[in-house]
Amino acid sequence: MWKELPRRKRQVVFAAAGGALFLSAVAVAASLRRPPREYLPGETVEGVTRDLARDLPPDYPRVAFHDVTRSAGIAFRHFSGTRTSQLPEDMGSGAAWGDYDGDGWPDLFVANEVGPLTMSPAGASRSPARCALYHNNRDGTFTEVALRAGIDHRGWAMAGAWADVDNDGDLDLVVTGYGHLALYRNDGNGTFAEEGRRARLAGPEGFWTGEAWGDYDRDGYPDLYVTGYVRYDTLVARASASRYDVENPAAINPSTFHGERNLLFHNDRDGTFTEVARRLGVTDPDGRSLSAVWADLDGNGWPDLYVANDVSDNVLYLNLGDGIFQDVSERAQVGDYRSAMGVATGDWNGDGTTDLFITHWLAQENALYDNQLAQTSSGAEPALTFRDEADRYGVGQVALDDVGWGTFFFDYDNDGRLDLFAVNGSTLQRRDAPRQLVPMSSRLFWNGGADAGFYETSRVGGAYFGRKYVGRGAAYADYDNDGDLDVFVVNNGGPGVLLRNDGPGRNHWLEVDLRGKRSNRFGLGAKLRLVAGGRAQRREVGADGSYLSQSALTAHFGLGRAGVIDTLEIDWPGGGRQRLVHLSADRRLVIEEEPAPSSGGAAEAPTSPSRRAR
């Protein structure tokens, strides 16, 4: 039919079709023209960069932490009941690793809060949320033995920390909290007796948070520094109602309350303590203190004291010896004014000086205070200063989203470099459920070397890091004695989490327990310097920090591929130095302090258990 049409008509039809085609094309183009994509808050906008963001490096360690809480027989739950939006309810709690029965396997104390602050004494005494003591069964499991061991602690406990207060060879325990301090003295057969009042520790009522054991006067007996948070006033909680949109009432805002003084208990060597903070000028009266750590930051042989304060500036007290402390916070440039919660110490970059890492509140980043002593030019009078290099080394900006708490340097992949763990959990109430706090995920950072700094390895560090908790305290220990470090985390109003380190185990390691004779029994403040594979590493016993928590007193070294330790030097707080050479790796040593200051010789006593890494 088309063929029968005259040519002219066919041409007209073609032309008309062309015109129609054009018009259709215009119509299609017009209909295809979508309005521009609506702007959405948080969308990726062209032209916004993140210079400081770091990708996972290709050589990240293939080590993951597995949540083995349940299989290890731990059923810890923090807090019983519903929050009443009062500050003490939200701040706890922590955990402390300590081998209280001396069997070579670390046991675990976990502090707990019984429940809401409005709870009656009767209710509190019935609360299931009591402090727990987990005895290590040496097979990867634990048994909760607190009551059997004589520790029935039901209150608003914040922290626990182990030390041998009477130098009788076993670890005693001090528990802090909203209330008063408790001392559980170890009678050596697996039971404890509460002697806080007898030891003159239990005196002052207050909001006692962090605690740090250290032999500040090097008299061979451990002394105790306790941080006071705020002078909490329950009246404020009752007055917090408002007709306005109060998301976070005054009763959970630490600024509302005046700072509480800190306490320093001098060990009088007779089973009692004397509180000397005021006399020694270390009360930090304005600081709302949460954590403290004893560490010899200026290298003068005396443990200095660094105090992390919430919504008030941190304080560094230099220990000049003879009981003289000097506040050098500003001069040393570590009077960090952000809201600090946890503090970690360690020589992360191997320059021979002890650095500080501090976790902060939201939108404040972490601080990585690099000790500048090693950079001080020779000739100049070495003055202790620090420099916050968090952004440069990858641990600053990443924490803007975090409220950080428990933290420590630890070599989780045994490569000879100190990595970082940081627990997070908000203090803000959930908008949809104000009785609960906003949960967050924690972070793991791998140390990629002194030049590169840290890389976040949470994504490949195990499922735990993908989950959200209201994290607070955290501490590490090699609880299964396999040569790598495991972690316990306490979550406010949530479960405790035991994280077992499961790595390929190709790297070598060494663990060292100290037994002081002239120095305090567990070697608090002893400095270890290990050289292996051409790399020197330092540890200071008991100088780990964290938040309301204490890691094991065993010094742990990752050795990388070095199977032999060239030298291990120990500077005892009592003054002696011991030097051991050509030690084999992958075992745990117990080293006893030599009776008198010596210039050599090794007193090496390898003890079981020491197994190769899995």
Add this chain to the structure above:
Amino acid sequence: MSSGLPESLQDPPRAPPVMRTSSDAHPRVREWQSRQVALVAGLLLFESLSGLSIYLLPFSVTNQVQVLLHTAVGLAFLAPYLHYQIRHWRLYRATRMTHVKLTGYFSMVATTVALLSGLVLSYQAVFWTRISHVWDGVHVVATFGVVAAVLPHLLIVVVRNLRARHLEAIGPILTAQRRFGTRSAAVAGVAFVVLGAAVLAYRPVRLVDRLPSDYHYAYGGGAPFAPSLARTSSGGAIDPRALGGSQSCGTAGCHVEITKEWEVSAHRYAAKDPSFRAVQRVMGEQNGPETTRYCGGCHDPISLFAGAKDLSQDALTNPTGLDEGVSCIACHGIQETDIKGNAAYVIAQPKRYLFELDADSTFRPVRDFLIRAYPRQHVTSLEHRRFKSPEFCAACHKQFIDKEINNVGWVQLQNQYDNWRKSRWNHPGDPRKTVECRECHMPLESSDDPASGDELDYNRTADDGKHRSHRFLGGNQFIPVQLRLAGGAEQARLTEKWLRGEIRIPEIEEKWRPGPAVPIELSAPRTVAPGEPVHLGVMVLNNKPGHDFPTGPLDIIQSWLEVVVTDEGGRRVFTSGITDARHFIEPGAFIFKAEPVDRYGKLIDRHNLWEMVGVRYRRSLFPGFSDRAEFTFAAPARSSTLHVSVRLQYRKFNQFLLNELFGETEDVTAPITTLSSAEQGIRVAARGGRE
């Protein structure tokens, strides 16, 4: 039918007599030979080519001149085209419908629409402040229509004639056809020659994008503006004229309102703020003039990129930079920002329109015409999605100080951005719950501005007749008046309303709790016994601010509770936080502020942040947080009633700093704004009988 030509080449059967009389030649020959036809075709060729070039080729001087010439030629084309078109139509209307005739009709329609829409666009570009997108689209489509219709219309005939060239009778037609081609090409060629001449004749303002020859590269040649993190896309200097001239955005009826708003805003006086200048001067003297580049990135970008923050410049500023501070282009020219803040941005000079930088030129209206008629460059270079994002604001509203400045290292300072980001106002992906920077600080204003309307925001449309205010109301109710800016008093008045939470922002009203920005609530006993201690509790709540309250340089800003308790005789029984005759706040007041310290623990009290290493006192309220102050006094023995009045006071500058900057004798003091207040009576009565 005796011409000997095939039917398809034959004449119209009844050719109009008018054509017959004009010449003896064959009608087709006459049509091809007509000068008018060649003129019309030549002009149409130029219009089509220049139109396509304007549409398809990038912005350039040539394209701008083409816009002008395209418009002029289009106007000149109108009369001859209409005359030709009517005649041509009448000549062929009676012939049988062929594909040639049909494409002829298509051409007529397309050309007419193109002409008409071109006229409308020209009118809008001359008399309005922007052209309509619809007419612009019609014009572009019509242009393509012209090309799509006229080309086949002509080519069919030309090809058919060429195919018939073996026929003797076609000879004259082919000759005429060639002549038509030559003539129309010549017409278009003349137009293009004029275009070329105009392009060559244009003398743009020569910008001097060069740092002074004696400029001190204190931090290495690769970072001329360090320690500021601000960079230019070229890596080098930018002539102040390229970033300044903000006033010209408000001329010719364009962004008049926006310019007026900006003129009194803190962005505008960021550099001329006398307190900023005084602090900068001291910093230059104590710390080295190069270090003031740190301030320049956000306070005085024009001077920074001109190289004025240098040893050789006593004033550490450039006149344009001083006057305009954060000018229009200083913000709208930013191409990239980094979330670390502290002026971490990259700025680029936008390409300019003809005569745009030459404010005195008599050809100035040409600029206005071009921006409106050919707005693509103006819009794409100065308007961007990123301007909505809080990350853009973060470039300057997040500050730290680093070792280049304080020799100490990283110290965090004000950070509105991350404050906001982690606050209750931020719900990524949910605009209905989120309140971003611009939604508060740039509320919508009714407007005739050519930039009004926005279809990207969930609660706006492309023609909502509103623009975002460029007043950037914030916390400074002092400097606009102090500087005697035109409209400064009004800005201060609005800022006070803003601080009190009295400015209504209808478009976000459902997202927040109305009322004071920072309300206070007083709790006091109703009755007390004489001599008994009276406890007052005052709760302060950060209700509306999207960031800490207060925010900004907290070493300068003060907000405090003023408590006055009077007895029935009006005598003061108790006070806290009242100011003395020298404008100082009574010691011991409950106060939001910060006290930074230097490495010797000495107070940083002159905003000498270059010496700051820490902060010994800091109090502010995170969004949604509340704080509580307590006051205690003894109830007087002889009173019967007490009246408690509490006010939350705010001032931008503490008195000590003002005395330092302006001298104590000048008696300069910052105005105090009462943000919220509460009152209550207390009865004083002996407890005896009743209890």
